[in-house]
Amino acid sequence: MRALQYREIGAAPELVEIDTPEPGPGEVRLRITAAGACHSDSFLMSLTAEQYGYGLPLTLGHEGAGVVDAVGTSVTGVAIGDSVAVYGPQGCGRCYHCAQGKENYCERAAELGIAPPGLGAPGAMAEYLIVPDARFLLPLGDLDPVQNVALTDAGLTPYHAIKMSLPKLVPGSTAVVIGAGGLGHVAIQILRAITPATVIALDVGEEKLALAKEVGAHEAFASDASAAEKIRGVAPQGVQAVFDFVAIQPTLDLGHAVVAVEGDHVVVGVGAGAVPAGILAAPYDSTVRAPYWGSRSELFEVFELARKGLVKVETEVFSLDDAPEAYRKLHDGELRGRAVVVP
Numbered sequence: 001m002r003a004l005q006y007r008e009i010g011a012a013p014e015l016v017e018i019d020t021p022e023p024g025p026g027e028v029r030l031r032i033t034a035a036g037a038c039h040s041d042s043f044l045m046s047l048t049a050e051q052y053g054y055g056l057p058l059t060l061g062h063e064g065a066g067v068v069d070a071v072g073t074s075v076t077g078v079a080i081g082d083s084v085a086v087y088g089p090q091g092c093g094r095c096y097h098c099a100q101g102k103e104n105y106c107e108r109a110a111e112l113g114i115a116p117p118g119l120g121a122p123g124a125m126a127e128y129l130i131v132p133d134a135r136f137l138l139p140l141g142d143l144d145p146v147q148n149v150a151l152t153d154a155g156l157t158p159y160h161a162i163k164m165s166l167p168k169l170v171p172g173s174t175a176v177v178i179g180a181g182g183l184g185h186v187a188i189q190i191l192r193a194i195t196p197a198t199v200i201a202l203d204v205g206e207e208k209l210a211l212a213k214e215v216g217a218h219e220a221f222a223s224d225a226s227a228a229e230k231i232r233g234v235a236p237q238g239v240q241a242v243f244d245f246v247a248i249q250p251t252l253d254l255g256h257a258v259v260a261v262e263g264d265h266v267v268v269g270v271g272a273g274a275v276p277a278g279i280l281a282a283p284y285d286s287t288v289r290a291p292y293w294g295s296r297s298e299l300f301e302v303f304e305l306a307r308k309g310l311v312k313v314e315t316e317v318f319s320l321d322d323a324p325e326a327y328r329k330l331h332d333g334e335l336r337g338r339a340v341v342v343p
């Protein structure tokens with residue numbers, strides 16, 4: 001089969017021909033219908049040999065959807081031909097967090113060598129994908145896989161981040177979304193769908209600011225030195241939640257400058273930086289959170305938002321041959337919404 005692999009530190013990903021995998025006991029093989037490209041893929045391909053820990057070669061793609069194509073022995077609950085989406089942050093299924101469906105916070109995944117597809121295990125940017133257990137498959141039903149595959153991360157991650165801040169997003173509250181890219185443009189829609197908050201988006205690109213407004217942001221400001229003042233113009237007492245999908249020092253400083261007393265400063269992006277803490281350095285009772293991906297049950301909820309038409313991912317579609325170009329555009333900030341690869 002054909003697969004898009006990261007093969008050499010610092011090199012661009014390459015399309016290669018590899019053996020089509022066979023499902024072992026308990027495993028499910030999908031024929032991939034769609035796979036999304038995430039900034040985290042760009043991030044891991046930017047790491048040095050010392051920092052990189054995902055194995056080489058690595059088939060990319062941690063957002064995947066497919067059709068059940070073959071099953072190993074003792075697999076129940078799925079049928080050949082089912083259209084499904086893959087829950088990526090897979091855990092052991094048995095620890096305290098997994099028991100709550102929070103496999104993203106599995107206590108034993110590292111120790112057991114369990115890694116998400118495309119982030120250690122072979123990913124979805126290929127013609128076929130092996131999924132270790134049928135519980136990681138969510139039925140898509142009538143939802144179009146290409147339109148909705150990105151919900152498995154670009155939907156689920158902001159949904160989890162926002163849901164944990166819901167008690168603060170009451171009528172009269174304000175939320176800030178920094179970075180209206182793949183995750184951010186979905187975050188804006190989720191905020192509009194499940195909270196009454198006023199939503200302010202920040203980005204560096206004019207087109208991204210226009211997209212933010214199109215998908216429901218009440219205000220969209222350039223992410224520069226004047227942004228804090230503009231946000232204070234809308235929310236003089238500060239904002240109840242900042243969702244930072246960039247998380248470099250300037251955006252962290254900006255979030256810190258506008259978060260309100262008892263507000264949440266939610267750091268989702270993987271850019272390196274620091275946020276001051278303590279009653280002399282931050283608003284009273286403000287909280288800094290670092291959420292990772294989301295739970296299995298939350299992914300069901302995200303798909304329900306899509307079914308109700310409340311969340312729609314802006315997608316740019318690429319063939320597997322053009323997947324390296326999708327990553328180039330992602331890296332250079334040229335995408336509108338999410339790049340989705342259709343093998």
Ligand code: NAD
Pocket residue numbers: 037038039040041043153157178179180181182183184202203204205208223245246250251267268269270271291292293330333337
């Ligand atoms: P993306 O490239 O699609 O979007 C990033 C957006 O940020 C772009 O629109 C870009 O123009 C904008 N941006 C860049 N610099 C900015 C600045 N200084 N101020 C404001 N906006 C700026 O990326 P994505 O796929 O949406 O991922 C966003 C981040 O979230 C990445 O760091 C990714 O690694 C991370 N991520 C984290 C998790 C998690 O579980 N915590 C999950 C998925 C992705």
Ligand code: ZN
Pocket residue numbers: 038039040041062153154
């Ligand atoms: Zn991701």
Ligand code: ZN
Pocket residue numbers: 091092093094095096097098103105106107108109
């Ligand atoms: Zn676990």
